[in-house]
Amino acid sequence: MNFNIALAGNPNCGKTTIFNILTGARQHVGNWPGVTVERKSGHYTYSDYKFNLIDLPGTYSLTAFSAEETVVRQYLIDDVPEVVVNIVDASNLERNLFLTTQLIELGRPLVIVLNMMDMAEEKGLKIDTETLSTLLGAPVVSVVGRTGEGVDILKEKILRVATEQSKKSRPININYPRDIETELQKLSALMEVSNDKDHLDRWRSVKLLESDKDTRDEMRLRSNGSEILDQTNISTERIETLFKDTGRAIISYARYGFIQGALRECVEENLKLSTDYSRQIDRVLTHRWLGLPIFGFFMWLMFKITYDLGSIPMDWVDAGVVMLMNFFSGILPSSMFASLLVDGVIGGVGAIAVFLPNIFILFFIIAILEDSGYMARVAFIMDRIMHNIGLHGKAFIPMIMGFGCNVPAIMGTRILESRRDRILTVLINPFMSCSARLPVYILVGGAFFPEQAATVIFSMYVLGIVVAITSGKLFSRTILKGMSKPFVLELPPYQRPTGRSLLLHTWERGYLFIQKMGTVILVGSVLVWALGYFPREVELETDYQTIETQIKHKYDDQSIELSEKYIRSLEQSEREYHSEMVPFLQSKNYLSLKAQHDSLGYLIHTTEKLEVYANKQAELGEIMSKRWIGRLGKVIQPLIEPLGFTWREGVALITGFVAKEIVVSTYGVLFGVGEDVDEASQGVIQGLRSSGMTPLVALGFMIFTLLYTPCLATVAAIKRETGTWAYTFFSIGYSLGLAYSLAFAVNYFGRMFNWLS
């Protein structure tokens, strides 16, 4: 037998943690308000019954102001779960029970879970769960989510409520002041006439007094609808004159009145302020003068760790990819299939795989920021700046998540309450430099700014932020005029993140990236490989074979000449040799001559190798320029020439639209690395340097990569979250135009003043 169970509760009440413990399913656990924006489901079996769990979004109320509140309300009314499990933060009982009063009125069998009992005790709260259970008319179970203490009892309680629900009497009523009760009874009586389906009339009456739009609309469909609405207007007016406030406010006051009455009977307060350790931490982290520098330091540290620490495992992955490529090209006969597998699939995906360590480290750090509760402080610290762009401080959170990947970040804009705020945040999000762009900076920045790579990369991130802020300001004054929603943000207590949650969190996001590697990037890589593989036969203007023979001859001649010279000098030196002390072969003259010869020989040998290599590169360059990939690049070359880009950059940028990481693998194909060169990225760096790119052009190229049209997956996310093609095309066009203008400006002024040439 199956039971449907819904988990409901406030943001930050630990709902997701309990969901994880119950189902063992992979699930995102955060600490800033509103992290669970989607309905997540899972299931578990307990004493032969199957329980299907829905993790409802965290909400403070069911007023249906935000998308989350609407989702919860609709689910509870329409899907009729057998049991609603209301997770309540015991250390913050009064406000958490506000939602509980609404859940009680919805009439579904309820189990109340007092989570974070350890924190409540630390705070000096003693809760009499039995009395609370009687007052709320539902079983109360105390649980410590972090340790899993009490979960077995919870499962047992859920089972009992689910199986016995038909026999059990209906839950208690929340008692309102007598004048309100009178009106509620009048409304309920009218409603009972036209309802035989459920027992929600009392709830609907309350909603009518709150002037709830959805309920009013529902009443219009009833046979005695006009009568009910007339009574509603009379009743609302009566209590509003009586209490001198709006119906909604009066009902909310009354709910808190009920809660305070209940808490007086079952909570013993012995508050110990000294144990408010969160406040102590906040004295430093959100300190007047230290708060911002500390935040800046954390951001800097985040990138330092991602870049520096990530470079160690990066080398291992790189070596592994090369080993794989060598292995397959060793056992497979040279064929199209071998080339597809080695250069297209392994080479293409491998070029991205080397950045997995960086990306996982970044996601891990973001998970720490979220789970510890610091993210909410980020919103607190940054609100004034975000407000200035016309956004809520909370909007900083999806912005900062954009550093990981714009796709989940754009999905994360759902935490914002107004549609205008969401669209604005979605539009400026792609300028937050996602982790996919990091490989491009590492490669190009590393090749042209080896000494200041970290600084150059950091400034790319800063530039992205500046562009996002400027664009945000521009949009909020033009296409998205209007005030943002009031800022009402809970600052949850700091928590030590659990390792399990951090790993789950990192893995979930990282997995999205791996999935992307397996699909979009794989297809993109194969496409890029095919563009560089066909047509097979190209006519070359230069005879590279002859040049190579000439080079070899030239150096052979030089070697022979060197040897002859050496022999002559040896003969002469021996003739002039007079010392009787040591044999000639041990004399100083002989040894210095030999050393001279060896180093000259080595020099000749290396120069020969280098010239042969350069010749091969030139040949490959010409071949590539005549294949599809080069022709494509040549077509757009006139367009990007003002930016200092060659056809290679053109190709890389076009293919980068599939996913920005592909810019790197495209370069891999263009420079044909992975055949002779032992380290793939080293080959591309060599190729880039010898392709005539200057540091100035490299800078322009990085800026272009940062700003231009977001990748395919991001475009899809923008379409999904804004709901219109208009904003989607606007976003594509705006970012492309901006990228072009800035890269042009860099190239134009850079040349004018001779920077970085």
Next chain:
Amino acid sequence: MFNFKKPRHKLSEENKDGLRLSDLKPGEKGRVLEIGGSEQFRLRLIEMGLTRDTEVCVDKYAPLLDPLELIVKGYHLSLRGIDAQKISVERSN
């Protein structure tokens, strides 16, 4: 750029010139008398526990002086100065 001296929000006659939450300094406590502003704003705050007669303590201001952090019903809540100005309070410590 940041102007808090905007026209005061409409509150009922008796509280028109009274103390506002935004007038409290860090560490000071006040009792909520009335919340002005839009119905949605009022309701959101009431739902978050800022009911009439609730004691709130201004814990601190953000590094850029806005928003401010309150302690209400034992938890920490953050509001902007411009919104705190819509809440009239009486000093309680």
